Structure formats: C-alpha cells, structure tokens
Amino acid sequence: MLEHTDPSQVQLTKDGELKHFITTEYLSREVLTEILDTADSFVDLGAKQVKKVPLLRGKTVVNLFFEASTRTLSTFELAAKRLSADVLNLNISTSSTSKGETLKDTLMTLHAMHSDMFVVRHSSSGAAHFIAEHVTPDVAVINAGDGRHAHPTQAMLDMLTIRQAKGAFEPLSVAIVGDILHSRVARSQIHALRTLGVEDIRVIAPNTLLPRHIESLGVKVYTNMQQGIKDVDVVMMLRLQKERMNSALLPSESEFYKLYGLTMDKLALAKPDAVVMHPGPINRGVEIASSVADCDRSLILDQVTNGIAVRMAVMSMAVSGQTKSRSNNNGTEV
Amino acid sequence: MNILIKNGRLIDPANKIDSITDLYISNGHIASINTAPEGFVADQLIDASDKIVCPGLIDICAHAREPGPSQKGSIKTESMAAVAGGITTMITPPTTNPIIDTPAVAKLIKDRCTEAGKLTIHPMGALTKALEGEQLAPMHALASSGCIAFTNSRNAIANSLVLTRCLEYAATHDFLVVFQAQDAALAQGGCMHDDSTCTRLGLNGIPESAETVEVARCLLLTEQTGVRAHFGQLSCERSVRMIAEAQERGLPVTADVSIQNLLLTDENVNGFNNNFHLIPPLRSQLDRAGLIQGLISGTIQAICSDHQPHERAAKEAPFADTEPGMIGLETLLSLSLWLVEQEMLDLPQLIEKLTLAPAAILGLDAGNLAIGRKADICIFDPKAEWRLTPETSYSRGKNTPFMGHQLKGKVTNTLHNGQVVYSAN
Numbered sequence: 202m203l204e205h206t207d208p209s210q211v212q213l214t215k216d217g218e219l220k221h222f223i224t225t226e227y228l229s230r231e232v233l234t235e236i237l238d239t240a241d242s243f244v245d246l247g248a249k250q251v252k253k254v255p256l257l258r259g260k261t262v263v264n265l266f267f268e269a270s271t272r273t274l275s276t277f278e279l280a281a282k283r284l285s286a287d288v289l290n291l292n293i294s295t296s297s298t299s300k301g302e303t304l305k306d307t308l309m310t311l312h313a314m315h316s317d318m319f320v321v322r323h324s325s326s327g328a329a330h331f332i333a334e335h336v337t338p339d340v341a342v343i344n345a346g347d348g349r350h351a352h353p354t355q356a357m358l359d360m361l362t363i364r365q366a367k368g369a370f371e372p373l374s375v376a377i378v379g380d381i382l383h384s385r386v387a388r389s390q391i392h393a394l395r396t397l398g399v400e401d402i403r404v405i406a407p408n409t410l411l412p413r414h415i416e417s418l419g420v421k422v423y424t425n426m427q428q429g430i431k432d433v434d435v436v437m438m439l440r441l442q443k444e445r446m447n448s449a450l451l452p453s454e455s456e457f458y459k460l461y462g463l464t465m466d467k468l469a470l471a472k473p474d475a476v477v478m479h480p481g482p483i484n485r486g487v488e489i490a491s492s493v494a495d496c497d498r499s500l501i502l503d504q505v506t507n508g509i510a511v512r513m514a515v516m517s518m519a520v521s522g523q524t525k526s527r528s529n530n531n532g533t534e535v
Numbered sequence: 536m537n538i539l540i541k542n543g544r545l546i547d548p549a550n551k552i553d554s555i556t557d558l559y560i561s562n563g564h565i566a567s568i569n570t571a572p573e574g575f576v577a578d579q580l581i582d583a584s585d586k587i588v589c590p591g592l593i594d595i596c597a598h599a600r601e602p603g604p605s606q607k608g609s610i611k612t613e614s615m616a617a618v619a620g621g622i623t624t625m626i627t628p629p630t631t632n633p634i635i636d637t638p639a640v641a642k643l644i645k646d647r648c649t650e651a652g653k654l655t656i657h658p659m660g661a662l663t664k665a666l667e668g669e670q671l672a673p674m675h676a677l678a679s680s681g682c683i684a685f686t687n688s689r690n691a692i693a694n695s696l697v698l699t700r701c702l703e704y705a706a707t708h709d710f711l712v713v714f715q716a717q718d719a720a721l722a723q724g725g726c727m728h729d730d731s732t733c734t735r736l737g738l739n740g741i742p743e744s745a746e747t748v749e750v751a752r753c754l755l756l757t758e759q760t761g762v763r764a765h766f767g768q769l770s771c772e773r774s775v776r777m778i779a780e781a782q783e784r785g786l787p788v789t790a791d792v793s794i795q796n797l798l799l800t801d802e803n804v805n806g807f808n809n810n811f812h813l814i815p816p817l818r819s820q821l822d823r824a825g826l827i828q829g830l831i832s833g834t835i836q837a838i839c840s841d842h843q844p845h846e847r848a849a850k851e852a853p854f855a856d857t858e859p860g861m862i863g864l865e866t867l868l869s870l871s872l873w874l875v876e877q878e879m880l881d882l883p884q885l886i887e888k889l890t891l892a893p894a895a896i897l898g899l900d901a902g903n904l905a906i907g908r909k910a911d912i913c914i915f916d917p918k919a920e921w922r923l924t925p926e927t928s929y930s931r932g933k934n935t936p937f938m939g940h941q942l943k944g945k946v947t948n949t950l951h952n953g954q955v956v957y958s959a960n
Contacts, residue, residue: 203799203936208806226735305851325853326737327807334807335851348855349737388737413740417731 211334213522215529220522221333221342222515224351225393233360233396239514240361240507246283247509256517257286260317264290265307266345267323272481272505273345273355277320280512286318304328308336316340317520326350326385339527341519343512349385349412355480356389358511360397362504363435366476370394374401376430376471377420378461379439379488382410382450386480387439391418405429405461409450426461433471438463438479441488454487464490468498476500536578536953537561539571543583543914547590548887549903558588560910563953567906579955581948583914589886590902591623591654591911591949593893595791596767597842597864599625599656600931601647602640603632608844608931610644613864614653616930618957620840620865621913621946623654624901626893628715629661630688636661636672638680645681653956655911657683657897659713662701668692671704678710683897684765686713689814691749693719695756702760711897714753715767716774717815721745726855728770728801728816736804738855741816743771750774754781757788765896766790768841770815772825779834789896790834792826793841794863794870799823803936807854810936813841814859827879836892838885840867844932862932865923868915869942876943882917910953919945 209227214220219232246252262281266274274290281288293307304323311319318341321329326348333342346352360370367373375394381387381404394402395418402420404411416422423429430436441457451457463477477489477499485491494501540558545568547553552568559567559575566572594617600608617625627644629635635644641658648656660682661672667690674685685705692698705712722745727733729740750766754777757764766778769792778790795813800820804811811817829835843860850857863870871889874880880888894902901911920943925933949957 203803203940211806303848303852304856305848323853325856327855328853330807331809331853347737347853349739351737385737388735412734413729413742414731415734418735 208330211330214526216525218522218525219515219518220526222353222519223329223333223342223344225353225356225389225396226351228396230396230398233357233393236357236511236514236518237361237364239518240357240510243510243513244507247506252283253285254283255285257281257284257520260286260520261315262286262288262318262320262516263311263316264288264320265293265311265322266291267293268346269294270322270345273322276505276508277345277512280509280516283509284513284517305336308332312337312340318343318516320345322346324348339523341523343515343519346385349383349388351389352385353389354508354512354515355386356393357515358504358508359390359437359478359480360393361507361511362478362500365503366500367434370397370399373399373435374403374433375399375435375437376403376405376433377437377439378405378426378429378463380410380441380445381406381415381439382412383442384439388418390437391420395419403429403433407451407461426467427470430467431470434475436463436468436471436475436477438477438489440480440482441484458487462486462488462490463493465492468493478504481505537575538579538581538950538953538955539577540581540583540588540912540914543586543588545588545904546883546886547904548883548891549590550905553883558904558912560950560953563910565904565906565908565910581914586914586916586947587882588912588914590890590904591913591951592621592868592889593624593899593902594622594840594842594864594867595626595837595893595896596793596839597625597627598630598844598860599627600844601631602643606846606931607849610647610656611651612929612931613842613844614648614651616862616864616928618653618949618951619929619946621868621915621949622864623911623913623949623951624899625654625656626683626897627656627658628686628688629659629666634661634666635659635677635682636664636666638673638676641677641680641682654951655901657681657899659684659686661685662687662712663692663697666690668694668697671701674705674710675708678708684711684713686715686767689715689717691717691719695752699756699760702756702762706760706762709763711763711765713765713767714749716746716749716753718745718749721748726812726816726859727804728818730801730819732801732804736807743773743818743822746771746815747773747777750777754778754786754788758786764788768793768796768815768839769826769835770796770818770822772822775825775829775834779829779832782834789836790829791837791839791893792830792835793839794867795841795861797823797826797830797838798870798873808936809850809854809857810861810934812854812857812859813861827874830888831879836888836896838867838871838888840864842930844930845934846932850934861935862930863935864930865928866935866937866942868913868946869944870937872917872944910950912950913946914948915944915946917944919943921945
C-alpha cells in the first residue's frame, strides 16, 4: 500500500559513495572492500614516529556518547586525532538529556557549532539513522553503536582482522557465539560477512538469546556449541552482560560457561588453525576461558589495533563523501 | 431547518437501501426518502449527484486527547478532523489525563463535545480505578454520566481474579466490556512485531502471544461470567481464529480492527519510519490476510481509525523512543475504500462496517437512516482524489505515514443531527 522508504540510500551519496556510516547492511562488496583497503593503508601508521595524516585537518569531529564506553570512544578519538581533526568528546548521558533536552535539540545545537562529523553511540536502535536522515543529513554521521541494531565499525575491524589472518572470505566458516539477541555487533558482523562472500555463517546460542527468525539474515542456527563450532575457521565470541541473569534469560553464568563458554576443549573442535575473536571487554570465565583469550590463536588485541585504522578509514571516506555531495548539490543549484 | 440531499446514491445497510434517490431532512431527523413530505420547503439543497449518501461513520476507537496534553489535540480540533472524515460518532478510550474513572471526567468530555457542536462522543469508562487493575471503577455512576462501555485499555488486568470480578460486575448491569488485549509482560519494552524485520532492525519485539495469550484469557473469562465483550483493534490472525471459534460456540463476542492493520505490515517499519510505530504493532502479511478474512467472514464486525494524534516532538526521536500511534480520522473512509477497490468487500458491506455494525456493538441509536431517525449523514465522492497535507488537515497531530499520499474517496459533506457540520470547498 505504501512504498517503503529505502534504507539503503541514507548512507550513500548519489554516486554511491559513503557519506554516513550507519550500518554494514545494504552496502556493496565494493564499498566494504574499499573500507578495508583504506584501513589497511592506515594500519602501519600507528607504528611510525609521526602518527598523523592531514586528511581531516581543520575539521571538527564530535564524539557523542549517550552510552558509556571506554575502548570505542578512545579508538574513535585516536582515529580522529591521527587524521588531524579537532575532537570534542561529549558524554551526553550525564549532561543534556538529564536536563530534558531532546536528542534532536542536542544535535541541532552541535550542528550550529559547525561540526563536520558526529560519532554517535546511543542505546536506541535507529538513533544514528534518525540523526542522519532527519536531523543533520549534511554532517557525516558515524554509528558507534545503536541499541541492538548496528555497530558497523566494530564489524569492519573484525573483517579487517579476518582478512589479515585468513586472506579470502569465500571459503571461510565463521561462528558467532553468545548473546545474539542483544548484540548489535553480531548483526553488523553477519551483514558484513555475507556481503564479503562468506557462505557459512553460524550463530550459536540458547533460544533465549536468539532473536526471532535470525536465519532470515542468512545464518545457520546452532543451539549446541560442539556442533556449531565444528570445523569453523573463525570463532567470534560476544560479550555476555551480567544483567541477563536477572531477566530470566539464563539460569547462571556457570551454566552458560559450561555450555557456551569458549574453552580449549571446545576450540579443539574447530579447524586446527581457527582464530578467536572478541569485541571486548571480555568476561573471563563467563564467555571465554583465560587460556583461550591469551593463546596465540586469539586476535583480540589485533582487533583493537585494527579498530583505529578502520575508524580512520570510514571517517575520511565519509567526510570526502559529504564534501562531494555538497559540491554536487551546490552545482545543481547554480 | 429543512435540508434536501438530492440525487445521491443512498446506501443505508440498516434498511437494505442502495439506490439513487433524494433524502429529506427536517428538524434534525430523516423526514422522507424519495418523495418530498407534504409542505416540505428546503432551506438548503445539497446536490449529491455522483456521490454516496450514507449514515455518518461511527469510529469505535479514537483518542481525542482531552482532558490531557493539549499539544496533541483537543475535543474541538479532533471533532473537526472527524467530521472532515465523515465521522459523526466517536468512541474515546479512558486513557485521558485524568483517566475516565470518575463521573466528572466523563461529564467534562460530554460537555466539551456539546460545546464543539460537531458530533457525538461516547466515552468508554475505566474498568478499574486509574486503570491499575486493582479496584473496580464506579461503573454504574460512569454509565449514568455517559460512558458507553468499559475497558482497561492496553493495561491488562494482571490479577485474573480482579478481572473476573470486573466482568461479573459489568455483566450484572449488562455493560459492554472492551478488551484491547495485550499481555503486559510479553509486550514489555516492545515497539514492533517480533519477526525478521524486527530482528534486522534490532528493535524490541512484541510477539503475537502478547495479544493471543490475553485474548484467550479474556475469552475464557467472558464465557464464565456471561459478560458482553468486544475485542478492539486486533492485530493477529490467531486472535481472529480464536474469536471465530468462540462465536461459533455461541459466545456473544464482537471485534474490530484498525484500518492500518488491514493495509500495512511490519515490513513498513524498515528504515525506522516513526510513523509506523504503532500499538498494536503492524504484523505479518499472514496476520494482515487473516484480519481481512475475518472482516469478510464477519468475525470482525467493525473498522476503526484508532486515531492517536501526537505533537511533532513526540515523533522526533529514535524509533523506540517515540510515542506510538497515528492519526486516522480524516483518512478512515478513503483508506477503507481500498478494500472495495480490491473487491474484498462491496461498498454497502464496507459502509455497514463503518456505521451499522459499530452501532449494533455499542447499542447506539445511530448508523441508520430510516424515517424518523437522527440525521447523521456522510456524503462522499468515491472517485475524487485528494492529498492529506499538514496545512489542510484538521487534526492537531500530523503523524501519519499517509501524509502527502494520494488518496481516493473524499468526504464532501457531513451532517450531524440534521446540521451541516462539514462541507468541503
């Protein structure tokens, strides 16, 4: 009856270039690969004496975190600084909203300060989409996590880490294990893996932690970890938040660990060269054994390093897309 | 005051009339059909050539927001929107602020309605005090002040014993109880149908069971207590089946559905369009088909707007943080005509579901154009195309996904008690 709004167009310019980065869904393999290639070029920068490039010189990046975060915020801050941007970090959960200001008003205020980019983390799914579509479409919006919907930079740093470790995506079997229901990371990983060509994507969790019809995203569902992890190349663990015990989703941490925690025994069922990833912060002894987290097949710290490079990549691409989009618009107006 | 409505296609399901004829109105009532009463001199002539003349529509669920937040709407503004949509009778839920759990609030609504002078409003009273599900509301006093039915709205009464007592008490006085079935725990925090679109968007889902579990409980207790019960705004195919089974067993239960649940599905939420944040949620294609089937078979008797106006700010936030609901008074008829266009219903059947059927559910003296009846009339051009725009719409709320959309079927005149209360330019 009503035509659907096309969600795929929000983050792209007319020429198909990234101008916001909201979700890994709807992006082409070319765009995702461009992000990875661009990130690759930034990876070595961190090891150099001078860690800066001038791509965002004179630009103002505002990190708007409506949810507490340490590692995501600090890697975004470092990424912006390494691109020579001016950076403002705002922890909104303790300022404006407690005074009753709406999200839109907060954004409009910052917009009036001539910001060039908003890096937004928010507890509501669709928050970054809302800002990019309805509030400040002319300011690059980078989604740093919205509710359970998406965490696209996390997914792309995971893709970069996988590519570094494994090369091609097509032959891989990848298992995502744990609290899929509440995980924006899992959703973004699934879309990115699918688009990059991974055929065998598995999710492993008890029914209480699986969203309805998750198989519609193109994954195979396993409730038994031993079966799900068998012969996979990559094991991506998810963080289990402690409050899940209180909401009758699980009986206890120890039962979860016994059934779904990644131990050396369970990892032995995967391919011999299988790698282990985790978005952090890790709960040792809840979803992952210390022996696994610290072993040489764990890529957890590589993920952190790659996080800065991936964020530099999407930030520089989005600013460039916005600039082109603006000059195109100006061109048509004249 | 004499009004002659000339040459219209009169559709009056109550009297099985469908013919091109003239309608004579005198002193607020239908004076004659086809032939002029003796000595009739028309003070006003309405040419209804190529138009449909039918009873004024009865909207079995619409929120007027008064008393309550005036930035969302008032009886005055929403009455105007209603008559622009051909609606002459509106049933409003008790979820006002303050809640309709005292006779004073019910009386205030009736008074404001009279002041507005556009249509008839019948408020529904609260089933329990403050809708808290603990103590019975003073139903008899509320009924005496104009409450036509009783409901606890979407605040399901958690304690089944309290619910049973409510139904027993309502049955004592033969009051109609309306269920807007939603299990509080199963729906908690949810903002859309729990299915693959919800999974992709990472929103909190409302499973069908949030409705069906409550429908099942209410049906069982309706049977036990013998109360007259009506189910409002169904969203699930399974609910329709359960109600059909109950009706087959002879239980006197009725049901309605909002036009949006007949037209849209959860897939519309794609792209986080806040105008699709509705409670009950838009559900699957299967549910939608089941609701349409229920409407055709007669399990569901009536269609309503479930009109819920909001101020702009209430819809300007990330999806789950917005307030649910859409406006619908001005579009109820046009959107419903789509069912005729798709040949799911014929025009007299559709009009019955918007007039006679809700009147019968509520026991109203309305929805009937027999001689001597109140002249509540809707005249519309079924072929006229138009667009609802923020500038031309009367409701204070502008929150509908159909804003700016091309619509077919336009109300041209609305009469209430024999007075013209709306005329399109």
